[in-house]
Structure formats: structure tokens, C-alpha cells
Amino acid sequence: MSQVDKQLDTLKSEIEQEIPNDITVTDVKYEGPELVVYTRDPKEFAGDGDLIRRLASKLRKRITIRPDPSALAPPARAEEEVRSVIPEEAGVTDLDFHEDTGEVVIEAEKPGMVIGRRGSTLREITQKVGWTPEVVRTPPIESSTVSNVRGFLKNEREERRDILERVGRQIHREEMSDDEWVRITTLGCCREVGRAAFILSTPETRVLIDCGDKPGAEGEVPYLQVPEALGAGAATLDAVVLTHAHLDHSAFVPLLFKYGYDGPIYTTEPTRDLMGLLTLDYLDVAAKEGRTPPYESSQVREAIKHTIPLEYGDVTDIAPDVKLTFHNAGHILGSSVTHFHIGDGLYNVAFSGDIHYEDTRLFNGAVNDFPRVETLVLESTYGGRNDYQTDQADSEEALKEVINETYDQGGKVVIPAFAVGRSQEIMLVLEEAMRNGDIPEMPVHLDGMIWEATAIHTTYPEYLRDDLRDRIFHDDENPFLADQFNHIDAGEDERQDVADGDECIIISTSGMIEGGPIMSWLRHIGPDPDSNLVFVGYQAQGTLGRRIQNGWDEIPVDGWGGGGRGDTLTLQMGTEVVDGFSGHADRQGLENFVKTMNPRPEKVLCVHGDESSVQDLSSALYHDYNMRTFAPKNLETFRFK
Structure with a gap:
């Protein structure tokens, strides 16, 4: 018997000593960093809200309880029971039962209402049907990335469990060396x-x-x-x-x-x-x-x-x-x-x-x-x-000033930005500025992966600033869904229409002008002296963005926006740097x-x-x-x- 197997046997004995006599433990395994405890009595485990916490504290392990298949209600009846327990306003959009692990994945618009106060609703679900609930959020903006990742991991569950068991045994292996250094x-x-x-x-x-x-x-x-x-x-x-x-x-x-x-x-x-x-x-x-x-x-x-x-x-x-x-x-x-x-x-x-x-x-x-x-x-x-950046409030005022000046002269504002982070920060500034009348209302076109990255942000509000999270999920005031935002999804034809149209703001990847749709926008709008290119993020040495910042105006646009290989253009649009928005x-x-x-x-x-x-x-x-x-x-x- 390996050292890990001996360790698991010991842990199983310790767990059995700590739990009530009416709860049976059928197996104990490592899955990654977690200790997974299988039981025929998941309802009894769920009945004592502090039992898992006490076990985790005593064993100094992260613990997951999984029901033995014999303890599970049939999925059809279980779904009916689960839906009866969860408040309707939680907005459940999907239930997915996994019999191999005894888990039911509940996708909902408001996961907090599925979880309940201190997990009370989750415990009630297990007490009624035996299944272990796992809750995920329904993205308020549809995200193909989130959907694809969840679908892929669902299809790979069996292989992923094998990976996790192997990783778990590796984590908890016996130490082989008496040396100590880092x-x-x-x-x-x-x-x-x-x-x-x-x-x-x-x-x-x-x-x-x-x-x-x-x-x-x-x-x-x-x-x-x-x-x-x-x-x-x-x-x-x-x-x-x-x-x-x-x-x-x-x-x-x-x-x-x-x-x-x-x-x-x-x-x-x-x-x-x-x-x-x-x-x-x-x-x-x-x-x-x-x-x-x-x-x-x-x-x-x-x-x-x-x-x-x-x-x-x-x-x-x-x-x-x-x-x-x-x-x-x-x-x-x-x-x-x-x-x-x-x-x-x-x-x-x-x-x-x-x-x-x-x-x-x-x-x-x-x-x-x-x-x-x-x-x-x-x-x-x-x-x-x-390297001292402008105060954030001053930076926002500077950005609004550039936008107002460009609008007044009939031009367009082009902002190269990373799809993840700076784009969403700028979106929040623009949404508030238009709502408050600090800049004119105009379309804000989002190109590249920005819309998809924004959808991922709204899927994980717990990682956002407290007041923004509350706006998205408690006040139905999701700023990312403002009418001004337009996702460019028709490619070059739509870019040409925007370039030929009225005043607007364009936020496009890549943030350092190293390829991506920003090259097409430079081709379309770069020759317009009434428009402005506004840098809001760091431009690393060696990037085209840094060169433009340093005064380059002869720009290679190989293949982008209908151009041929080796093509260049002369930038006539203005160039502005607004510090303070860096991550x-x-x-x-x-x-x-x-x-x-x-x-x-x-x-x-x-x-x-x-x-x-x-x-x-x-x-x-x-x-x-x-x-x-x-x-x-x-x-x-x-x-x-």
C-alpha cells in the first residue's frame, strides 16, 4: 500500500470518529487539493451545517462531500424538488445532473438566492434529494467563451477527475528530502x-x-x-x-x-x-x-x-x-x-x-x-x-476634454486598448460622462474581443469593485448594457460605414497597436486630421504604439483593412496620451x-x-x-x- 493510500485510510478513520453514528463514509479520495468524502447519507451531512466546517478545521483539508449513487433521487424527481426549493426570482436557467459525482450544476441569474443565507438553500436541496448542488452564474451578457469552457469541462468530466486524482496523490505524497532551501x-x-x-x-x-x-x-x-x-x-x-x-x-x-x-x-x-x-x-x-x-x-x-x-x-x-x-x-x-x-x-x-x-x-x-x-x-x-501617473479624476477630465474637442471639429476618437481591463474601465467612464451630460451622446463602437471580454466581466461580479458589482446585480443598472455601446461584428464593411459616418468613439484592440483591428481603424481614420488617436495604456518598447507615441507618422498596415502587403500610410490624425488609466x-x-x-x-x-x-x-x-x-x-x- 502506498503512503498516500495509508494517509487516506487514516483520514477515513479520523472522519468516522468525528461524525455521528448514523452517517456512513463509503470512500475517501484526493481530487487535486481537495479531500472528497463519499457517503450514503448526504442528507444527514447537510442537516448539520457546521459538520463539514469542523472536519475541515480538524483535518486541515479542503473537504467536498459527494453522495454515493445509491443515495440519489432520480434526476426527473430531483429536478422538480430542486426547483420547488429555489425562489423563482433566482432565475434558474439550467439544471445539469452528473450521476458519476452526484452533483447537480445549477445555473442561475442570481446565484446568491440559490445558495441562501450561509448556504441554507444548498443544504435544503441536499436534504431533499441527496444531490450535491454546485452553483454557477448565468452571464447577463451572453459569452461564447464562458459557454464553451463550461461545455468543454462538462464533456471532459471523466478525464478531468482522473487528472485531479493524479494531482491529488502528487500533492499529498511523502516528502523525500531532509534538505531545506528555497x-x-x-x-x-x-x-x-x-x-x-x-x-x-x-x-x-x-x-x-x-x-x-x-x-x-x-x-x-x-x-x-x-x-x-x-x-x-x-x-x-x-x-x-x-x-x-x-x-x-x-x-x-x-x-x-x-x-x-x-x-x-x-x-x-x-x-x-x-x-x-x-x-x-x-x-x-x-x-x-x-x-x-x-x-x-x-x-x-x-x-x-x-x-x-x-x-x-x-x-x-x-x-x-x-x-x-x-x-x-x-x-x-x-x-x-x-x-x-x-x-x-x-x-x-x-x-x-x-x-x-x-x-x-x-x-x-x-x-x-x-x-x-x-x-x-x-x-x-x-x-x-x-513615473507618476495623473490622478484618476484628472485623467477622466482630460479624456472628456479630448472627446469634446474632437466632436466639435467633426472628428472621431480612436482608443487602442487591451480587450481585458482598460476597455471596461474606459466604457464605465464614457457611460457615466454621457449619462451626466459631460460629453455628447454618440455611438461607442467596440472592436476585437472587447465585447466578449466585457461579457466575461459580468459573469464574475464578485471580482469587481463592490459598488459596481451591486449596480450590475442588485439595481438592474448594468452600465455595460448602455445603449451607446455597439459591438462591431460585421467586419470591414461595418468599419467602413463607421468611418464614413458621424462623430463617434471607437475602442479597439490591440492596445499596443501590434496587429488586430486597430490597424484597420488607422487605415480608415488615420488620414483624417480632425480625428484623434488617444493612448490610455502602457506602450512597451519595440511596439508600434510606442513608436507612434514617439512621433512616428509613417505606419505599416500590411493587409489590414483591404491593404496589400508592405503598405504604409501617413497618420494625419492627432495623437494624445492620457495617463492614469493604466492597470x-x-x-x-x-x-x-x-x-x-x-x-x-x-x-x-x-x-x-x-x-x-x-x-x-x-x-x-x-x-x-x-x-x-x-x-x-x-x-x-x-x-x-
Whole structure:
């Protein structure tokens, strides 16, 4: 009998000692980080609302209760009973019964009403029919991504359970080494923006944090070939942790499965969906531009299948000696500061990912309160000594001023923006400005993936700023459904009609003008001196967006908008930069994040910034807070302990 099987037998005995005599446990298994308890008496489990909580506390495990098939009411009768328990105003749109696990997936417009106060309605459902309810939200804006991901995972349930059982046994395996050390190896995004990737390793475990591309530098992949990464074989990685879905952090996660990785990806649920959306688009853009895609769509599906979603604040075992906790990073939907607790109190490391320290219209500000942190790996995108962004209110006023001036001269405003994050932030500003009469009412055309990304935002309101979440689901005032917003879905003909039409605002991908429909808008509207191109986000070095910011007006538009290969155009539209809408903290925000950290770290590695930015921030933190700071290069390894 293996060590894990012995451990499960022991856990089963401990559970049987804790539960009442009238409850039978038929099996105990690991599925990923969770301990799954099978029982013939799910109704009795549900009758004691605190029983599962007490077991989880005693065993220090995340516990899921699954009914033995013999305890389940037939699906037809169960559906009738379930619907009778749930209030009609919850808006149930679908019930899906899975007999292999005894779960019923309930899709509803208002999941909170299905859950009930402290889970009371869920317990009542189990008491009546034996099935274990799982609740998901019906997207208020239809999302093909959410629908496809849910449908795919439903079809792959059996294989996914096999994956989870294998991962669970790997997490809870016996520790093999008596050594104690912690190392971080930098595989990308050091003294550069993008290509984020790090290896966190111990004698027992190797975890890859992020695996992204570098904007404006085709083919620059993280240094995955080195021995610390895939050089020893992809199968030697224990886990992948993804901080958020932007391509400079996620683009090459599916590539790992091409190289033979078959383990878990830990991230939040919205990041999983956005990763699928953005990486599939990444392949599509590569094909349209005549480049060989680095992986296939089948590897994107493998990444989704292997993802284990975690919620903010959940402490989760991901290896025998590593616990992971996600915290809100305030950057984009589902973005996380990732906290690793290593060993039995041995060491704690936090990776900021990309952060925004102050509240924005979309998100609450980044969390920086942890039980312990000895080392912080900190993004430095705006870490330069002069990288102070305009106050958000002033930024909004500046944007409204540009829009009013452009409208008065009969032009159009074109805003290149990331589909995820900045687009939704700008949508909220425009919706309020038109509602309050600060700018004229006019169409706001959304091109590229922006509408789909917006639909995903409304599917996960619990990740949005508190007051925005309440507007969407309590006051029936979803700002993303305002009449002004128009989804461009008819391609080039519709773009031509918009270009020939009246004053309007266009928000289009890509945010750094590296391909995508923004190239078509430049072809259509770029020659108009009455129109304005407005930058609202960071433009990395080497990107066309940065070059235009720096004064380029001769623009390559290969193939976009009906042009031929090698075509260029001369930009005659105005160019404006409106700071303050970035999803990144500025220099002051980064310093405040560290200054107010509780506890404050002993060491800080400044990464994900141009060379001058990381060095400026590293120097300032050293002088101001007397901590050890570093501005590492790629392929450096730091040993802690």
C-alpha cells in the first residue's frame, strides 16, 4: 500500500470518529487539493451545517462531500424538488445532473438566492434529494467563451477527475528530502516588460509562475530550455501558477503541454476563461499575419482542462511542502498577488504579478496584508523616478476634454486598448460622462474581443469593485448594457460605414497597436486630421504604439483593412496620451504597496520593467526602507534559506 493510500485510510478513520453514528463514509479520495468524502447519507451531512466546517478545521483539508449513487433521487424527481426549493426570482436557467459525482450544476441569474443565507438553500436541496448542488452564474451578457469552457469541462468530466486524482496523490505524497532551501530562478521579464516567467523551487517541488510573451518582440520566449525549467523535462514541474491572463504572462502556458507537461495550472476562474479567449486569439492573429503559431488550439484546451480554479483567500496545498493563496491584485479581472508558504513555516514568498494599489472604477485596490512575507517579487512597469501617473479624476477630465474637442471639429476618437481591463474601465467612464451630460451622446463602437471580454466581466461580479458589482446585480443598472455601446461584428464593411459616418468613439484592440483591428481603424481614420488617436495604456518598447507615441507618422498596415502587403500610410490624425488609466500602479503606488505591507518583506526583487525603471525602484526601496533589494537579470537564481 502506498503512503498516500495509508494517509487516506487514516483520514477515513479520523472522519468516522468525528461524525455521528448514523452517517456512513463509503470512500475517501484526493481530487487535486481537495479531500472528497463519499457517503450514503448526504442528507444527514447537510442537516448539520457546521459538520463539514469542523472536519475541515480538524483535518486541515479542503473537504467536498459527494453522495454515493445509491443515495440519489432520480434526476426527473430531483429536478422538480430542486426547483420547488429555489425562489423563482433566482432565475434558474439550467439544471445539469452528473450521476458519476452526484452533483447537480445549477445555473442561475442570481446565484446568491440559490445558495441562501450561509448556504441554507444548498443544504435544503441536499436534504431533499441527496444531490450535491454546485452553483454557477448565468452571464447577463451572453459569452461564447464562458459557454464553451463550461461545455468543454462538462464533456471532459471523466478525464478531468482522473487528472485531479493524479494531482491529488502528487500533492499529498511523502516528502523525500531532509534538505531545506528555497530558490527563485528568473526566466523572463527582468529588465524588460513582458515574457514573465519564474521557477520557484525547493528540494521537493518546482513551480512555474507565469509564462508569457514579450510585446513587440516576436519569438522571444521565456528561457524555458534551461535545466531549472523544462531542460529537465516538463514532467518534472509540479505545478504552474498563473497570476493573470494578459498575454505577457499567459501566452505560452499552452506551449507547456506541447512539451509534455501534464500537471495542474492554478489560477482564478475568470483568469482561466480569459486565458482561453486570449490565447486562442493569439493563435488566430499569428495565422492572419503569416506566422507559424507556437502551439495548437488543442493545447489551449489541455490547459483549460488542467486548470484548478482557486478563490481569493483560500489557502491551498499544491505540493507536499508548498501552500498557495491568491489575493486581489487590482490589475484586471481575476488578477492575483500569489503568496507561497513553503515548508513548516520555513519561508514565505509573494509574487505581485501586475498590481494596481489604489481602487479603480473596476476593481478594489491590491491586497498587501499577509501572515508572513520574507521576499517580494515586485513588478516595476512604472518604477522609474518620474513615473507618476495623473490622478484618476484628472485623467477622466482630460479624456472628456479630448472627446469634446474632437466632436466639435467633426472628428472621431480612436482608443487602442487591451480587450481585458482598460476597455471596461474606459466604457464605465464614457457611460457615466454621457449619462451626466459631460460629453455628447454618440455611438461607442467596440472592436476585437472587447465585447466578449466585457461579457466575461459580468459573469464574475464578485471580482469587481463592490459598488459596481451591486449596480450590475442588485439595481438592474448594468452600465455595460448602455445603449451607446455597439459591438462591431460585421467586419470591414461595418468599419467602413463607421468611418464614413458621424462623430463617434471607437475602442479597439490591440492596445499596443501590434496587429488586430486597430490597424484597420488607422487605415480608415488615420488620414483624417480632425480625428484623434488617444493612448490610455502602457506602450512597451519595440511596439508600434510606442513608436507612434514617439512621433512616428509613417505606419505599416500590411493587409489590414483591404491593404496589400508592405503598405504604409501617413497618420494625419492627432495623437494624445492620457495617463492614469493604466492597470499598473505608478511609482508612488508601488512604493505605497511596499511601505504599507504587513509585514514588510526583508528582500524585494524588482522585475517587469525597463532597465532604468527596475533600478530606480530597487534603489529607492533600499534607501527609504532599509531592505535588501535587487534588480535581477534574466537567468539569475536567488537562494533563500
